[in-house]
Amino acid sequence: MLTLETSRLIFRPWQDRDRAPFAAINADPETRQYYYPSLLTPAETAAMIDEANEQLASEGFGFLAVERKADGALIGGAGLSRPGPEVPGNFPLEIGWILGRPHWRQGYATEVSLRCLDFAWKELQANEVIGYTSTINTPSRRAMEKIGMVHVEDADFEDTTVPVGHVLRPHVLYRIERPFR
Numbered sequence: 001m002l003t004l005e006t007s008r009l010i011f012r013p014w015q016d017r018d019r020a021p022f023a024a025i026n027a028d029p030e031t032r033q034y035y036y037p038s039l040l041t042p043a044e045t046a047a048m049i050d051e052a053n054e055q056l057a058s059e060g061f062g063f064l065a066v067e068r069k070a071d072g073a074l075i076g077g078a079g080l081s082r083p084g085p086e087v088p089g090n091f092p093l094e095i096g097w098i099l100g101r102p103h104w105r106q107g108y109a110t111e112v113s114l115r116c117l118d119f120a121w122k123e124l125q126a127n128e129v130i131g132y133t134s135t136i137n138t139p140s141r142r143a144m145e146k147i148g149m150v151h152v153e154d155a156d157f158e159d160t161t162v163p164v165g166h167v168l169r170p171h172v173l174y175r176i177e178r179p180f181r
Helices: 016-024 042-058 107-121 138-146
Strands: 008-012 063-068 074-082 094-098 128-134 170-177
Touching: 008 074, 008 107, 008 138, 016 074, 016 094, 042 063, 042 074, 074 107, 094 107, 094 138, 107 128, 107 170, 128 138, 138 170
Parallel strands: 094 128
Antiparallel strands: 008 063, 063 074, 074 094, 128 170
């Protein structure tokens, strides 16, 4: 199964020992403020983990557990996946991450994203990767811009998985092209 590394982190398939710490991340209102639904139950988190491992087994890539090498702490999840039907267009890969609040502002989002992009370019031979988030999610927008993604203004969309009128329904789409061909 896929395992990726950086100098500080290991990205690996989810294990049973990740369920409780990832459920705690998904139960934190500040961490989940830009996600819908805002908070996940332990059962919903377990289903997310199971789905991520299923995609990893079938596709060879997916949303992975992110563990800090120094102490083995689960700091969140990150990876590549196929965009859902709520994303207009025909994009092959999206990048995403969620990191627990104690791990913010330490460069981890940039680190995981750059490693995921490197994998997308070199191993998957992808020509482009997208990212998307709610329009009001300034921290994720800044992180996408920091790794070289560009906001595609005419591709903004309403996320149909979020109720009409909800502040998180308007979404922005970012993309990055493979830097070499």
